[in-house]
Amino acid sequence: MASASFGLASNLTSFSNNNFLSSSDLNSIQILSLFELAKELKIGNRRIDLGNRVLGLIFKKASTRTRVSFQVAMARLGGQTVDLNPQVTQLGRGEPIKDTARVLSRYCDALAIRTFSQKELEEYAEWSTIPVINALTDLEHPCQALADYLTIQENFGTLEGINLAYIGDGNNVANSLMICGAMLGVNVKICSPNGFEADSKIVEKAKSLSENGSIISICNDPSKAVKEAQVIYTDVWSSMGQEEEHLKRKEIFEKYKVDKNLIGLADEEVIILHCLPAHRGEEITEEALESESSQIFNQAENRLHVQQALLAVQLGGL
Ligand code: CP
Ligand code: NVA
Numbered sequence: 666m667a668s669a670s671f672g673l674a675s676n677l678t679s680f681s682n683n684n685f686l687s688s689s690d691l692n693s694i695q696i697l698s699l700f701e702l703a704k705e706l707k708i709g710n711r712r713i714d715l716g717n718r719v720l721g722l723i724f725k726k727a728s729t730r731t732r733v734s735f736q737v738a739m740a741r742l743g744g745q746t747v748d749l750n751p752q753v754t755q756l757g758r759g760e761p762i763k764d765t766a767r768v769l770s771r772y773c774d775a776l777a778i779r780t781f782s783q784k785e786l787e788e789y790a791e792w793s794t795i796p797v798i799n800a801l802t803d804l805e806h807p808c809q810a811l812a813d814y815l816t817i818q819e820n821f822g823t824l825e826g827i828n829l830a831y832i833g834d835g836n837n838v839a840n841s842l843m844i845c846g847a848m849l850g851v852n853v854k855i856c857s858p859n860g861f862e863a864d865s866k867i868v869e870k871a872k873s874l875s876e877n878g879s880i881i882s883i884c885n886d887p888s889k890a891v892k893e894a895q896v897i898y899t900d901v902w903s904s905m906g907q908e909e910e911h912l913k914r915k916e917i918f919e920k921y922k923v924d925k926n927l928i929g930l931a932d933e934e935v936i937i938l939h940c941l942p943a944h945r946g947e948e949i950t951e952e953a954l955e956s957e958s959s960q961i962f963n964q965a966e967n968r969l970h971v972q973q974a975l976l977a978v979q980l981g982g983l
Pocket of ligand 2: 801836837900901904941942
């Protein structure tokens, strides 16, 4: 893995105007360079003014962090966002994506889209002439993974060789953690109940992208998964769109709870991460979420810095 500090701008300019649909759309050098830029923006060492650029937000699902961090990121870059909630646009009345995407490309400079199927996101990308960003689909949450690994790097000073144990549903967040972690040399273990394991195609994809000896694995036993882990990560047992399965999932996932006992089995320096929103008492206890090991609110903050860096790069601000 080459050094990210060498030619930060030249590592990133090739990503200008590109889509960010999957964690694999950036390579390891670009991700590490993006983190350097995010850290400069975070401490105020660098100001980037994109000048009146506009990001369109198409959100079919609820959002606090993603929506607001994109809004604030654009404001800090001298631009703005426009809410394109499908309920108030013609999308909600069935206007095709291929028409919507071409029209919005004439008004906006980029689109951040939160929807259900990855295919739908890809259709937007196919018809748009502006960069499209995955703001969460059922398959991936790549902006989240960027903030997660930036937080881990800030805590440990490195990413290579870090052991991350994800406890819970093999969902979109788990998928992006595997893909991004593999490229960054992190050992990612996804621990889920039988039948709720991560998508095997994504596991294989992550393995194929592995750098610097990163080991990607899945397992079913939380106490084994957290052994020697420096990072314990969890997410809700039922993602958006799975609300009807919630009661059933609550029973199945009962043993996949991040609590004091589980944390006690991990590395002494372990940090706890959660993408939020959290369901206290389900996937994580109040005590674990509020513990000194929790980096959850720093992690949420990093959504802003890393997405500001991403937008600056995609919109040609370097
Ligand atoms: N973590 C995350 O994406 O949060 P929101 O659903 O609030 O955007
Ligand atoms: N897995 C969760 C993440 C929310 C940020 C969901 O898709 O609802």
